[in-house]
Amino acid sequence: MELPIESLWNQVLERLQVELSRPTFETWIKTASAERLENNCLVIITPNPFARNWLQKYYINTIANVVQDILGKPVEIYITVAQGDGVSNLGEQKVTGYLPNQSIAAETVPKKGQTTTELNSKYVFSRFVVGANNRMAHAASLAVAESPGREFNPLFLCGGVGLGKTHLMQAIGHYRCEIYPDSKIFYVSTEQFTNDLITAIRNDSMQIFREHYRAADVLLVDDIQFLEGKEYTQEEFFHTFNTLHEAGKQVVIASDRPPNQIPRLQERLCSRFSMGLIADVQTPDLETRMAILQKKAEYENIHLSKDVIEYIATNYTSNIRELEGALIRAVAYISIGGLSMTVENLAPVLQTPSEKVEATPEVILTVIADAFGISIEDLKSNSRRREISWARQIGMYLMRQHTDLSLPRIGEEFGGKDHTTVIYSYDKINQLQQSDRALLQTLRQLSDRINMMSRSHKSSGK
Numbered sequence: 001m002e003l004p005i006e007s008l009w010n011q012v013l014e015r016l017q018v019e020l021s022r023p024t025f026e027t028w029i030k031t032a033s034a035e036r037l038e039n040n041c042l043v044i045i046t047p048n049p050f051a052r053n054w055l056q057k058y059y060i061n062t063i064a065n066v067v068q069d070i071l072g073k074p075v076e077i078y079i080t081v082a083q084g085d086g087v088s089n090l091g092e093q094k095v096t097g098y099l100p101n102q103s104i105a106a107e108t109v110p111k112k113g114q115t116t117t118e119l120n121s122k123y124v125f126s127r128f129v130v131g132a133n134n135r136m137a138h139a140a141s142l143a144v145a146e147s148p149g150r151e152f153n154p155l156f157l158c159g160g161v162g163l164g165k166t167h168l169m170q171a172i173g174h175y176r177c178e179i180y181p182d183s184k185i186f187y188v189s190t191e192q193f194t195n196d197l198i199t200a201i202r203n204d205s206m207q208i209f210r211e212h213y214r215a216a217d218v219l220l221v222d223d224i225q226f227l228e229g230k231e232y233t234q235e236e237f238f239h240t241f242n243t244l245h246e247a248g249k250q251v252v253i254a255s256d257r258p259p260n261q262i263p264r265l266q267e268r269l270c271s272r273f274s275m276g277l278i279a280d281v282q283t284p285d286l287e288t289r290m291a292i293l294q295k296k297a298e299y300e301n302i303h304l305s306k307d308v309i310e311y312i313a314t315n316y317t318s319n320i321r322e323l324e325g326a327l328i329r330a331v332a333y334i335s336i337g338g339l340s341m342t343v344e345n346l347a348p349v350l351q352t353p354s355e356k357v358e359a360t361p362e363v364i365l366t367v368i369a370d371a372f373g374i375s376i377e378d379l380k381s382n383s384r385r386r387e388i389s390w391a392r393q394i395g396m397y398l399m400r401q402h403t404d405l406s407l408p409r410i411g412e413e414f415g416g417k418d419h420t421t422v423i424y425s426y427d428k429i430n431q432l433q434q435s436d437r438a439l440l441q442t443l444r445q446l447s448d449r450i451n452m453m454s455r456s457h458k459s460s461g462k
């Protein structure tokens with residue numbers, strides 16, 4: 001017999017209260033409720049879209065693990081926002097579900113047409129703000145979306161971190177899927193391409209690998225700079241590229257730098273990447289940053305005054321991901337403190353990113369434990385369980401990044417580990433994040449949370 005929903009949720013709350021820090025529990029978990037458990041799917045309701053996004057982003061796996069523990073079987077989790085009449089709006093809020101071993105789930109949409117990796121539903125042209133910094137990249141992307149394989153092939157989008165390359169690239173994919181639902185739109189990171197190749201070699205299935213990638217109508221490849229020095233992947237990519245190009249299929253590539261600045265990239269690939277259009281995205285000016293914030297706030301149903309928008313946009317200048325992060329922090333801070341959204345209230349939490357806020361070991365341990373769904377005691381223990389030692393290594397890396405503590409002191413914070421263990425962990429994570437985009441994103445998000453918690457501790461005088 002199925003457990004009544006109230007009892008299930010009460011048990012979940014009891015467990016999470018112990019596992020998560022008090023502010024986290026009070027702010028995000030206690031305010032949510034479970035609506036129903038149906039067809040192996042638990043529907044959770046949050047009071048507003050912001051809380052939904054936060055739970056979805058940071059706590060969905062923790063909740064899923066706890067529910068699985070209680071029910072003895074995996075359950076999909078749907079997080080949705082309470083409507084005025086208390087009825088949930090499930091359709092729009094469907095979450096990809098529970099992704100084991102992946103602490104921070106991406107928001108994705110179900111497959112349309114045939115895509116390799118799912119596209120992010122938010123990365124569409126209508127949500128992209130055009131400014132002087134990205135006008136050419138936007139126009140070229142639109143042209144490619146309308147007539148792939150014609151003028152700009154390949155389209156090479158380049159520019160610094162968090163400036164909208166992936167957004168534009170995926171917008172092309174969405175546009176094609178919308179018009180031709182059967183077209184084969186493959187979005188893939190270079191890392192994924194490399195991993196697929198390695199798997200194909202290992203499984204003796206190169207033929208399948210080649211047929212798969214060469215069947216694309218539009219191939220979107222992100223972070224091509226990670227091809228650096230990977231001779232065999234470059235070789236294989238070269239042939240994939242040629243086959244598609246010769247067949248008049250569109251290739252779109254994104255990179256943090258132009259082809260000729262990617263070290264150890266074969267000359268022939270470099271020249272192919274340069275034979276279409278190289279369009280760069282630059283950092284946006286103040287007006288564009290304000291327009292981006294305004295649009296983002298509208299989609300999230302958050303009301304922001306012009307002063308607040310200008311204040312945030314003035315303080316975050318170089319990276320739109322950070323700009324969006326600042327908006328999320330602002331809303332979190334305001335809702336935790338029950339404050340009104342004014343510049344004065346936001347000042348403590350939105351110091352410029354360059355103003356480094358020293359994090360305490362406690363904050364770092366709390367953030368890591370929360371994110372990986374384990375306890376601080378686990379982090380300090382000698383357990384060699386894979387997920388615990390992985391979280392511990394990431395924690396040591398971040399403690400070295402966010403504090404001035406010596407290596408032996410960091411070792412002490414993790415239950416008396418030797419400083420050589422700290423060096424080993426730091427070097428390992430540092431090395432991996434240079435080629436593993438998912439890890440890089442996870443580290444960025446964790447850093448963001450450490451900064452956010454440190455700022456709010458600082459401003460509340462803790």
Ligand SMILES: Nc1ncnc2c1ncn2[C@@H]1O[C@H](COP(=O)(O)OP(=O)(O)OP(=O)(O)O)[C@@H](O)[C@H]1O
Binds near residue numbers: 129
């Ligand atoms: N012009 C824009 N209008 C609206 N949102 C934008 C714009 N540019 C970037 N963004 C948003 O900023 C965030 C980061 O963008 P994106 O992931 O596309 O950056 P990127 O250039 O691919 O970064 P990276 O080099 O780290 O992969 C996304 O949430 C994206 O939607």
